[in-house]
């Protein structure tokens with residue numbers, strides 16, 4: 458096995474939440490990084506910065522020769538005027554697989570979503586499932602991590618709840634009795650590193666879930682803490698209706714699908730395989746003043 462300082466790792470979606478935290482960890486371990494993004498970003502001293510708005514294969518592949526692995530962190534859970542789940546989650550994954558082949562990179566690590574399966578019907582889940590299938594059938598050595606909510610400073614869920622707090626109330630779709638299994642972004646970065654260096658992570662799909670399950674209702678209560686903020690339950694039909702009508706609603710259609718999907722996973726397997734000690738979400742909420 459190579460030492461960290463001899464490893465060369467490419468990271469797509471370099472500007473994103475998980476990518477920033479993963480690049481931080483890898484850089485600290487002495488890994489030589491190749492960050493790939495659509496737009497400018499602040500890179501580490503020894504990190505090669507690759508800016509390519511349309512992921513130009515010819516241009517990027519030349520720069521990635523001799524990389525040991527690629528961590529594919531491009532993805533979206535929100536529709537915009539310019540992008541669909543298919544165009545970002547599936548089509549760009551196909552392109553990244555071609556990039557790996559062209560650059561002779563043998564290992565790919567991908568973050569999919571908890572609850573993704575061949576029976577998925579929603580556009581987000583379907584795009585993630587099809588992206589998984591492309592990776593599995595690519596011939597590359599792969600680790601697919603199906604993530605629950607990844608939490609840390611400025612994660613999408615924390616930003617959403619903070620924005621609602623600013624407006625004076627937090628909305629809970631339905632009763633809020635569905636579960637999440639939050640995992641700390643620093644732990645996610647460690648798992649990604651392990652996926653690159655350990656053969657135990659070769660050609661597997663793993664659930665990327667934290668040590669504790671919590672209902673959304675309880676999570677919101679803990680997040681709110683002692684603040685005098687109103688918590689309002691709205692019925693699910695109303696929540697879906699608002700999500701369909703208003704692109705700026707607190708919860709998009711896919712947020713709601715994920716929530717009511719009530720997806721939880723096997724943390725013990727992840728713990729055993731990685732040998733890591735994972736943070737509990739309560740410790741994260743308290744220690745890093747996320748809320």
Ligand SMILES: NC(=O)c1ccc[n+]([C@@H]2O[C@H](COP(=O)([O-])OP(=O)(O)OC[C@H]3O[C@@H](n4cnc5c(N)ncnc54)[C@H](OP(=O)(O)O)[C@@H]3O)[C@@H](O)[C@H]2O)c1
Nearest residue numbers: 470471472473474475494495531532540568569604606607
């Ligand atoms: N955060 C979670 O709780 C969670 C849970 C389950 C799965 N995941 C998956 O984990 C991966 C990373 O998530 P994240 O939370 O770090 O997301 P994020 O902060 O939104 O970052 C995703 C990155 O993907 C790239 N991207 C988005 N739309 C794009 C487009 N139209 N064209 C090209 N690149 C585009 C962007 O990279 P640049 O700005 O650098 O170009 C963006 O920063 C995603 O695949 C996501 O689906 C995350």
